[in-house]
Amino acid sequence: MKITYLGTAAAEGIPAVFCNCATCKEARKRGGRELRTRSQVLIDDSFCVDYPPEAYMHSVRFGVDLSAIEYLLVTHSHMDHFYAHDFILRGYKYAHDMTRPNLTICGNEEVKKVFEECTRREMREVVLQTIGFRELREYCPVLLGEYKVTPLPARHSVWENCFVYLIEKEGKKVLYLNDTGRLGAGVYEHLRYEKVDLVSFDCTFVGETVGEARHMGIGDCMAVKAELEKVQAVRPDTKYVVTHFSHNQAPLQETLEKIEKEYGVIAAYDGMSLEL
Numbered sequence: 325m326k327i328t329y330l331g332t333a334a335a336e337g338i339p340a341v342f343c344n345c346a347t348c349k350e351a352r353k354r355g356g357r358e359l360r361t362r363s364q365v366l367i368d369d370s371f372c373v374d375y376p377p378e379a380y381m382h383s384v385r386f387g388v389d390l391s392a393i394e395y396l397l398v399t400h401s402h403m404d405h406f407y408a409h410d411f412i413l414r415g416y417k418y419a420h421d422m423t424r425p426n427l428t429i430c431g432n433e434e435v436k437k438v439f440e441e442c443t444r445r446e447m448r449e450v451v452l453q454t455i456g457f458r459e460l461r462e463y464c465p466v467l468l469g470e471y472k473v474t475p476l477p478a479r480h481s482v483w484e485n486c487f488v489y490l491i492e493k494e495g496k497k498v499l500y501l502n503d504t505g506r507l508g509a510g511v512y513e514h515l516r517y518e519k520v521d522l523v524s525f526d527c528t529f530v531g532e533t534v535g536e537a538r539h540m541g542i543g544d545c546m547a548v549k550a551e552l553e554k555v556q557a558v559r560p561d562t563k564y565v566v567t568h569f570s571h572n573q574a575p576l577q578e579t580l581e582k583i584e585k586e587y588g589v590i591a592a593y594d595g596m597s598l599e600l
């Protein structure tokens with residue numbers, strides 16, 4: 325399984341869209357890895373988690389064939405995770421010779437509503453016919469091609485059932501924890517003995533520990549890691565990645581390198597790939 329982090333920032337990006345704080349100014353000045361777009365992860369070439377406004381830019385920058393994505397798994401309906409307007413362009417005169425003609429978008433009922441709202445004005449019937457929607461329920465695993473996906477409840481919004489996901493293929497397992505605060509007891513119980521290969525943490529608050537919140541900082545990620553260890557959901561060689569950083573906590577390279585050393589995690593950057 326190959327995992328590519330195409331975007332690694334929280335909703336406003338780094339530098340943030342309208343921001344001139346010291347971190348955003350510094351990120352603009354430095355460029356390179358300090359520039360972070362909204363979160364998206366590509367698995368192999370046909371499976372994707374979330375579709376932010378920069379998905380198109382990711383395809384250009386990293387040479388991703390977006391037409392090859394057969395399954396799009398959406399964590400929740402927030403704008404930085406699901407920019408549905410693009411899908412009106414998936415066919416008709418806008419796209420020729422697509423690698424995989426059909427796309428299945430998977431998510432909760434709010435994601436479905438956002439898809440309908442955002443495409444209502446410009447969607448053509450011929451395009452719509454090639455896009456399916458699969459509504460997911462927590463703790464109910466589904467088979468999506470070669471992938472087995474289990475939606476688990478995130479702690480992120482009172483308005484919708486946001487999901488984090490356990491994603492499996494050919495014996496490799498990824499636990500994708502975006503967007504969420506610390507997880508509930510039921511999630512740990514469900515993950516007992518799973519022994520996942522990679523845990524990808526929401527680390528919006530970077531070096532902080534926030535306790536009860538809709539996102540996590542490194543202290544919270546470590547608390548979740550300890551719970552996962554208790555139920556043997558991880559192994560000694562499990563990889564831990566942190567992502568979805570906010571400009572408010574100054575996640576510049578030197579800060580993240582310190583966190584990597586101190587906590588044994590990998591700080592994701594836009595374009596980072598890992599092979600499991």
Ligand SMILES: [Zn+2]
Nearest residue numbers: 334335404503
């Ligand atoms: Zn987010």
Ligand SMILES: [Zn+2]
Nearest residue numbers: 343345348571
């Ligand atoms: Zn800023």
Ligand SMILES: [Zn+2]
Nearest residue numbers: 400402480503
């Ligand atoms: Zn969110």
